[in-house]
Amino acid sequence: MRKDLTHLSDEALVALVARGDETALGELYDRVGRVAYGIAFRVLRDDRLAEDAVQEGFLAVWRSAATFRAERAKASTWIVTLVHRRAVDLVRREERRRTEPLDLEQRDAPDPVGSAEDEAWLGFERERVQRLLRMLPDAQREALELAYYGGYSQAELAERLGVPLGTIKSRMFAGLSRLRELLDDTETEGSWTPRLTS
Amino acid sequence: MDAETHELIAGYALDALDADDEARVRELLATSEEAREELRALSEVAAAMATATSGPTPRPELRGRILDGARAEPPAVVSLDEYRRSRAVPVLGAVAAIAAVAALALGLWGAGASRDLDDTRAALDRQQAATAVLSDPDARAIGLETGDGRLVVGEDGSAVLVMNGMTPAPDGKTYEVWVAAGDDAPVRAGLFDAAHERDVVPVEEPVHAGSVVMVTVEPAGGVDAPTSDPIVVSQPA
Numbered sequence: 384m385r386k387d388l389t390h391l392s393d394e395a396l397v398a399l400v401a402r403g404d405e406t407a408l409g410e411l412y413d414r415v416g417r418v419a420y421g422i423a424f425r426v427l428r429d430d431r432l433a434e435d436a437v438q439e440g441f442l443a444v445w446r447s448a449a450t451f452r453a454e455r456a457k458a459s460t461w462i463v464t465l466v467h468r469r470a471v472d473l474v475r476r477e478e479r480r481r482t483e484p485l486d487l488e489q490r491d492a493p494d495p496v497g498s499a500e501d502e503a504w505l506g507f508e509r510e511r512v513q514r515l516l517r518m519l520p521d522a523q524r525e526a527l528e529l530a531y532y533g534g535y536s537q538a539e540l541a542e543r544l545g546v547p548l549g550t551i552k553s554r555m556f557a558g559l560s561r562l563r564e565l566l567d568d569t570e571t572e573g574s575w576t577p578r579l580t581s
Numbered sequence: 582m583d584a585e586t587h588e589l590i591a592g593y594a595l596d597a598l599d600a601d602d603e604a605r606v607r608e609l610l611a612t613s614e615e616a617r618e619e620l621r622a623l624s625e626v627a628a629a630m631a632t633a634t635s636g637p638t639p640r641p642e643l644r645g646r647i648l649d650g651a652r653a654e655p656p657a658v659v660s661l662d663e664y665r666r667s668r669a670v671p672v673l674g675a676v677a678a679i680a681a682v683a684a685l686a687l688g689l690w691g692a693g694a695s696r697d698l699d700d701t702r703a704a705l706d707r708q709q710a711a712t713a714v715l716s717d718p719d720a721r722a723i724g725l726e727t728g729d730g731r732l733v734v735g736e737d738g739s740a741v742l743v744m745n746g747m748t749p750a751p752d753g754k755t756y757e758v759w760v761a762a763g764d765d766a767p768v769r770a771g772l773f774d775a776a777h778e779r780d781v782v783p784v785e786e787p788v789h790a791g792s793v794v795m796v797t798v799e800p801a802g803g804v805d806a807p808t809s810d811p812i813v814v815s816q817p818a
Contacts, residue, residue, distance in 0.1 A: 408651055412644055420639040422631035434643050438650060445651040449716065456621055460628040467631065471596045505632070512633035530597035531630050537592055538599045553584075556591035563626045 393458035394451075401448035408445055415459050416441070417505065419466040426470040426534045427477075436473055440466030467531070474534035515565040523558030526551055582615060590616060594623035710783040714741045721818075728813035732794050738787030742794060744813065747775035750798065757799040759807060760786040767795060772803045788818045 399407035730744035759767035796813035
């Protein structure tokens, strides 16, 4: 029996997952899995490792849904956070990354998989945030991207870039704060969630 | 918050902290509402960066793999490790939330939701023990011979006493929990001061088949053997 859960909020789905509802977990994957995989792949640059990170992240959602509190984070943010954390853990375990040159270039646009509306929305958000990132001072943008996309810790970055740790810390905070302001300025829907209510 | 604190939280939101800084942030999140609010906002910004990525899409099989993985393990069994790792959710808040959810699932609404958990690590451990039992799908609820409430016993003998409307322990006194197996003398199993409409009290000794759980009123700090008649007595487990 296929339940239709599309009318439920992400947060309501998490509540169902907390009660062992697999269908709700599947629906959350349908909504957030694409972005979760996107960030995992960006960090890991390997499709199998990215899948592992996404799977571990969603199993963490399954196991700890009861700990989720909606006033602390949006459900989609919580899920992306869990997946990103797994990806960072994995990349730090993989020595392979250490030998690769730093790569801040964006890849080409991905193959479309969802509906045309979903693709359009995702594309819109991707363009918007990329544009805002480019508005940051180079040093701040570099710190944010190497940390969040590269999986580098602050100490690793300080060593790699040859700047004091305190400088790295303040660049990250300044960059994230500035990006927050920019996002607020351009926020139209109040949500980055790759889901269209239809 | 000072600049250093802001910077720590930003690093945490990006998953970029080294181990000792990360430990400092966890401490901070457990005690500071302001810090939790800051993390909430900065985590949204970090997650927005996730939407800016482009790359290949996951293979369709991944969805099935995730659901298979979920099926292979029971839901809602939350380890303490998982609490500590769930980054967007402060530890103490997380425990309160699962207590509330677990209580709701058992029809015991109110147990954890209204508790003020901002005080000690001990409260966290107790709540963790209680929620582990309450979220155990195989736990049994056992009625009380004396007292209003019930005893919930997990498969491994870990147990929680859920009491309704107990009056707070008098000044200089405490409630003491006991587990009595067969004809053996009762063993002390924890102290509590009723303070809530509904109290969820972990039983600190295992409860095996046939054991009885009791509560007596004792001098503050507790005693090694009961000095008064029990005011709460469970049916045999």
